[in-house]
Amino acid sequence: MDSSTKISGNCVNALPAPPPPRRLLDQLSDRIRLKHYSLRTEQAYCGWVRRFILFHNKRHPREMGAHEVEAFLTHLAVAGRVSASTQNQAKSALLFLYKEVLVTELPWLDDVESAKASKRLPVVLTPEEVQRLLVLIEGTAGLILRLLYGTGMRIMECLRLRVKDVDFARGEILVREGKGFKDRVTMLPNTLTAPLKSHLARVKALHDEDLAAGYGEVYLPWALARKYPNAAREWAWQYVFVAARRSVDPRSGAVRRHHVEAQSIQRAMRNALHQAAISKPATPHTLRHSFATCLLESGYDIRTVQELLGHADVATTMIYTHVLHRGGRGVRSPLDALA
Template sequence: MTTPQPNYYDTPTQPRLLDVVRARMRTQHLSLNTETTYVQWIRRFILFHHKKHPRDMGSPEVEAFLTHLAVDRKVSSSTQNQALSALLFLYREVLAVQLPWLENLTRAKPRERLPVVLSKPEVNRLIEQLSGVNALMARMLYGTGMRILECHRLRIKDVDFDRHEITIRSGKGGKDRVTVLPSSLIPELKSHLLTTRKLHDEDRGKKVPGVEMPDALEKKYPSASTSWGWFWVFPAPDLSVDPRSGIRRRHHVHVVSLQRAIRQAARQAGIAKPATPHTLRHSFATHLLQSGYDIRTVQELLGHKDVATTMIYTHVLNRGGRGVVSPLDN
């Protein structure tokens, strides 16, 4: 038997449902990207059913929405599962409705696709078409195996030049890990940080509020947000308003700029493959395996929970066509 929940559409004094969703996600320290995505899917679900309250809907409505996404909107299985995850969060975490059909809903089976991997010459051609900070970030993605957001959110304190390593905080799944800092990247990165330090000092001189801090650290260590160690390795050139706190402060560079730059660089380099920042991560893993590093080491550097996820890169250990020699070549 379910516990009756307040109808957030009943009176003006009750908080709006989507505001309650946001508040619940923030208490669980979920990322802004996850918050934005989940709220979008919940809103679309409600609008699809003509603004009917989710508490008054059940399995047929959820299945109808997911079918609409797959059949009418032709979304991928991963997008369909993302929408389902948002609805599960709504019912379980916000409405506190435990219904059997939630557990019995079948997730769309994702298609098994091999990752797009660039050869070493292609990586070099791609990076040669980039300049400035975008070139540095691209080299870092390829040289460390970081995800694009992990690179953009990197803090000064997590770069260890002496040990040649980078600590990635709160990566996918909320876990920390350590990856390699390429020796060839150190001079360029140190030079970049000299410019970054000037920007940090300018902000302090102008009394700009400190950078965003994870979880409750801003209250626990009030001065940490203005310290050099917590400053972004790749800060944005301009100040912007924090969408959660409303504070005008220095954020890290936006991921879109690097995504666009890499797409354009791939075209200029004559690379037909659909290259993205994540392609450089795929190439990092593949080239390490080609060089003889064991699968467990690559798994740790990538931050994969299950080695089966890393195993997808072993396809490159064979020659083309799974190592088969074509009869045409004999």
């Protein structure tokens, strides 16, 4: 008799069928969330695993190994002409799949070659170029870009700022869970104190409207929503730079007001670069490079700059010594000395 049935007296009771096994990509998403990776990482890893499976005619990854992984990475480099960093991201996604989801401990996992990334100097804007750029950008985008240049934050660090992370009394900004899940403190520029206070007053009014309409919750990381049930509605936990509209959380389905999208800030800077006739391939991250270079040019200690940027190794900060605006490596030419 079928194991899914049970005989009781004269009747046969059907036991509930076992739930169907979860799809591989769902298992991958579950594991990524368990490791507390970001939504962007989850989307990227799932995308690479999907492409890997389709590339090999929908074969299950458990049936494949080093040869198939290398063939896929080679295809990306040769036919797709992707950059080394993109190829390495695809490799990381596949290794995560095999190690964390399929729990496959095979010796070839660590032997798959990584693409060698080019060592390039960062693009840096001069203070005059930054001034020409920022004068063309107003509103929230202008305030965000001014903060990036004035604090050295990464764009997502800035967009994820909470109200409680801005300390006007001490003139500080606490950057939570930056790269490598590390916290750090950076300065709050004096010139941005008044504009930021005015901006927060407008955000507070918007938050009050959301609360009156039955909304007003914000995303809370980890298990804080369960630990502090009322924190999601509190003003201190709201994002400093909120989106103009409420949206649906792709993971939980909750309707919330998220932070501003990075693409809108990138678009605003791209338009301003065109208007200012600046030919450098600059992005919002370029303002972080310009912040570091300006501090070094002003004579600040490289260890101080390292701490403000949140670099784990001072060697990472040393790259800015190669782009100081005093000639190659900041060295004065002997010809100028003769003059």
